[in-house]
Amino acid sequence: MSGNLWLACCAEAARGDLVRAVRSLEPEAEVHFEEDPQAMRLAFREEEPGAVGAAVGMTERGVSDINLAAALVSDGLARKVVLVGRGPSGSERSRAQAAGVTLTVDVDALPARREGALSVAPDGAKRRYGDGRRQSAPSMRAGEGSTALEMKQGAPVLAVSSGRGGVGKTAIVATAAMVAASWGMRVAAVDLDLACGNLFTCFGLPHGAALDGVPEGDAPDEMDWGGIGVAAAEGVTLWGPCSRPELAERAAPLVMPLLDAAAFSCDLVLVDTSATCTDATAQAFQRCSRLLLVHPESAVKIGSLARVSALAVRLGVARTRIVRVANHGDRRRHFDRSVGRGEAGLETARAYRVLEGGYEVGELLAEGNVAELARLDSDFTASVAQALAQILEELGCLPAAEAANRALEDAQPRKKHFAIGRKKAS
Numbered sequence: 461m462s463g464n465l466w467l468a469c470c471a472e473a474a475r476g477d478l479v480r481a482v483r484s485l486e487p488e489a490e491v492h493f494e495e496d497p498q499a500m501r502l503a504f505r506e507e508e509p510g511a512v513g514a515a516v517g518m519t520e521r522g523v524s525d526i527n528l529a530a531a532l533v534s535d536g537l538a539r540k541v542v543l544v545g546r547g548p549s550g551s552e553r554s555r556a557q558a559a560g561v562t563l564t565v566d567v568d569a570l571p572a573r574r575e576g577a578l579s580v581a582p583d584g585a586k587r588r589y590g591d592g593r594r595q596s597a598p599s600m601r602a603g604e605g606s607t608a609l610e611m612k613q614g615a616p617v618l619a620v621s622s623g624r625g626g627v628g629k630t631a632i633v634a635t636a637a638m639v640a641a642s643w644g645m646r647v648a649a650v651d652l653d654l655a656c657g658n659l660f661t662c663f664g665l666p667h668g669a670a671l672d673g674v675p676e677g678d679a680p681d682e683m684d685w686g687g688i689g690v691a692a693a694e695g696v697t698l699w700g701p702c703s704r705p706e707l708a709e710r711a712a713p714l715v716m717p718l719l720d721a722a723a724f725s726c727d728l729v730l731v732d733t734s735a736t737c738t739d740a741t742a743q744a745f746q747r748c749s750r751l752l753l754v755h756p757e758s759a760v761k762i763g764s765l766a767r768v769s770a771l772a773v774r775l776g777v778a779r780t781r782i783v784r785v786a787n788h789g790d791r792r793r794h795f796d797r798s799v800g801r802g803e804a805g806l807e808t809a810r811a812y813r814v815l816e817g818g819y820e821v822g823e824l825l826a827e828g829n830v831a832e833l834a835r836l837d838s839d840f841t842a843s844v845a846q847a848l849a850q851i852l853e854e855l856g857c858l859p860a861a862e863a864a865n866r867a868l869e870d871a872q873p874r875k876k877h878f879a880i881g882r883k884k885a886s
Contacts, residue, residue, distance in 0.1 A: 464489045466513040469500040469528065470544070474518035475481035481544045481565040482515050491515070497528045504537040512537075517544030517565075526552065530559035554716035557746055560776060614723030615648075616855045618730050619748035620785075621766030622755060625735040628787045629754045631733040631825055632814060632844055634662035638834035639845045640728050641695030643861040648689070648700045650742055653734035654708035657701035663692040664828025669699045671714055672707035676847050685721040693831055697726070712739040719747045727859070728852075737771055750783050750851055753806075757786035757793075757813065762800050769805030780836065782809045785847065789813040791839065812847040815839035846871035 464486050470478045475493060482489045494500040497519070504512065516529045523531070529543045540562040545552070553564050618630045618636075637649045637805055651657035651668055660668035670688040685699070690699040699718060702708050707746045731748065733741040751772055755765045769782055782805050789795065795813050800806040817840025824833040834841055849867035852858040858868065 463508075464513075465511070466491045466515055467494055467500060467503050467507075467538075468492070468515040469497060470492050470516070470518045471520040477567045478515055478517060479542055480570055481517070481567050482513070484565070484570055485542065485563070489513070492576060496521070497523050497531075500528065501531060501535060502533070504535060507537065509537045510539050512539055514538035514541045515544055516541070517567075518546070525539075526555055526559065526561075528769055529556060529561045533560040550717035550720045553720065554743075557716065558743075560703065562701075577836070615727050615729055616749040616852065616854055616857050617719060617723055617744075617747055618728070618750050618752060618851065619733060619741075619744040620731060620752045620754060621733040621741065621745070621768055622735065622753060623737075623768035627754045628814075629752075630657075630659055630662065630732050631821065632752075632754060632785070632787065633730050634825065634830040635834055635841060635844045636848050637696045637730050638693060638830050639841070639848060639867075640730075641693060642834060643776065643859045643864040645695065645727035646725075647696045647861055648726040648729045649692060649696055650718065650722065650729065650731045650744075651698065651700035652731055652738075652740045654701045654711050654738070654740055655705035655734070657732065657734070659700070659732050660690070660692070660698055661828055662825050662830040663698065664697070665690060665692060665705065668701055670703035671700055671711035671718070672702040672704060683717070683721075685718055686725065706754075706788055708738070712743075715740045715743040716747060719744065723747075728857070737768065742771075742775055745775050745777050748777075748781065749855055750781055752783045752785050752812075753809070754785045754787050757789040758829070762803070766800060766803035769800075769803055769809070771804040777805075779808050781803055782806065783851065784809045784811045785814060786811065787814045789815045789843070797875070807868070812850065813843060814847060815842065815843045842867075 466482050466489050468478050468482065468491050470493070477492050480490050494503050494794040500514070504514070511668070514532045516532070519525055525543060525545065529541050531668050532538050532541045540786070542563045542565055543556045543561050544565045544567060546566065548564055548566055556564050580854050620633050622629050633649065637647045640647045649659060651659040654671065657668070658687050669688050689697040689699045702711050719729060720730070731744045733744055744844060752769055753765050755762050765784070772782060773779065784800060784806060786795065786799070799811070800809070817838040820836065820838065821833060824830065824836070845867040849864055850871050853868055858864055
């Protein structure tokens with residue numbers, strides 16, 4: 461049996477589009493069609509589990525596309541499940557992702573009918589933006605300007621979490637936002653500690669963009685999110701938290717459309733999450749390009765970090781997207797990159813180190829002066845910039861700015877040179 465075999469279900473008139481969508485993912489795919497959803501599910505029982513892909517979309521009868529895709533995910537027999545449609549909305553993408561669907565493909569965003577892959581760079585591809593910026597979307601509405609692959613569209617989304625409070629993740633998010641903005645990137649900073657988040661204080665703001673203030677009944681994927689965000693600094697727009705903690709649950713359904721809209725309209729999305737795993741945090745995990753798990757370098761036990769990494773894996777986050785960040789590092793000590801390698805989700809996690817920056821870091825953040833902190837020549841700021849540059853380079857999104865390239869170069873380990881003297885003549 462071919463390793464590129466797919467079973468598909470759609471209206472007869474849409475078969476050509478479904479084949480085009482599947483072959484945009486696997487150019488050599490062999491696509492076979494089933495007559496209806498029931499036949500589709502039964503067909504997978506006759507195949508080897510995990511050997512055949514499933515493509516669903518644009519059906520005309522029977523259960524809805526999303527319900528069929530969700531059922532196939534639940535059956536657990538398909539190698540991957542892809543939902544195909546025309547201009548899927550942000551809410552449809554969110555439902556598909558929550559159901560565990562692998563990818564959502566918009567056939568309207570595919571290149572013209574021709575053989576070949578999508579014009580979307582694969583993970584790890586190196587691409588630069590000549591002026592350090594991306595093309596902006598006409599507005600910040602979820603789904604506008606999207607490419608065909610849900611998990612590879614828009615700007616990179618970096619979610620920062622820890623499983624506990626007081627480890628410095630808010631300081632890292634705020635500083636990284638200012639550093640990226642100084643590189644010419646348009647940054648979306650999202651505070652998903654919806655009940656008690658204080659990311660806005662780092663920018664000297666009296667409040668953030670209260671997500672609980674969105675009128676009830678409005679379709680999240682139709683909102684102009686740009687009008688809701690708050691200008692935190694030049695190049696940085698802030699969303700969240702809620703104005704009142706008790707309304708945090710109400711704002712949770714807005715998270716995925718907001719992250720989609722931010723990714724379509726900005727160059728980088730930085731997400732500060734809560735210490736506990738809420739629905740909002742779980743959605744950020746699923747949407748992120750990289751999940752940065754922060755812990756104090758001096759901490760011997762990383763139980764909370766291990767619980768979060770294990771949860772991320774259960775939510776479907778690939779282990780290759782999980783990153784460990786050791787904060788408050790001491791340059792005089794050896795950095796142990798093997799910490800946590802025995803924990804689920806951390807087996808292959810890249811490790812980055814953010815150095816202690818002294819009392820000035822806390823003082824400037826408390827004063828709401830993260831802009832000054834980002835300009836400060838300190839170990840903390842430099843190591844945040846270096847970690848950010850490495851992650852963006854890995855994602856192929858490092859801007860072509862001199863400071864960004866310098867941060868990447870500074871992050872590279874330097875070779876040690878040993879002087880070899882001549883032996884004295886006796």
